[in-house]
Amino acid sequence: MKNLTGIRNRALTGACLMVAIFIFLNSCSKSSNNMAGMGNNGNTDNSGGPGTNEVFIKGMAFDPSTITVTAGTTITWTNKDPVTHTVSSTSNEFDSGNITPNATFSHTFSTAGSYSYYCKIHTYMTATVKVN
Numbered sequence: 001m002k003n004l005t006g007i008r009n010r011a012l013t014g015a016c017l018m019v020a021i022f023i024f025l026n027s028c029s030k031s032s033n034n035m036a037g038m039g040n041n042g043n044t045d046n047s048g049g050p051g052t053n054e055v056f057i058k059g060m061a062f063d064p065s066t067i068t069v070t071a072g073t074t075i076t077w078t079n080k081d082p083v084t085h086t087v088s089s090t091s092n093e094f095d096s097g098n099i100t101p102n103a104t105f106s107h108t109f110s111t112a113g114s115y116s117y118y119c120k121i122h123t124y125m126t127a128t129v130k131v132n
């Protein structure tokens with residue numbers, strides 16, 4: 001009888017421990033998700049989107065895909081993807097070279113016109129800068 005109680009107690013303790021571990025792991029994964037969310041909100045741009053004269057390279061696309069500026073404006077591209085991209089003029093007027101994750105590239109557009117560009121690594125990624 002004494003032994004049986006001991007086994008029961010041990011089983012109960014084990015079950016409690018399992019529940020405790022489960023709750024611990026669950027809360028851990030939740031807090032790491034929150035931290036990832038905080039990381040995204042940690043950008044200097046609080047809105048989460050590209051600012052004025054800024055283009056995000058995000059989700060294998062340029063955002064915005066068409067940006068309109070006045071002559072003399074400098075545009076900055078920021079790579080928000082975990083992979084390297086380029087900002088390369090279709091007519092060879094500018095080329096960023098490799099933009100690694102979180103890196104930026106800036107170019108000043110001094111002459112009015114329509115400038116289409118693409119990513120040399122993912123050539124389906126295309127976008128346009130319109131300079132007035």
Ligand SMILES: [Cu+2]
Pocket residue numbers: 084085086119120121122125
């Ligand atoms: Cu790319």
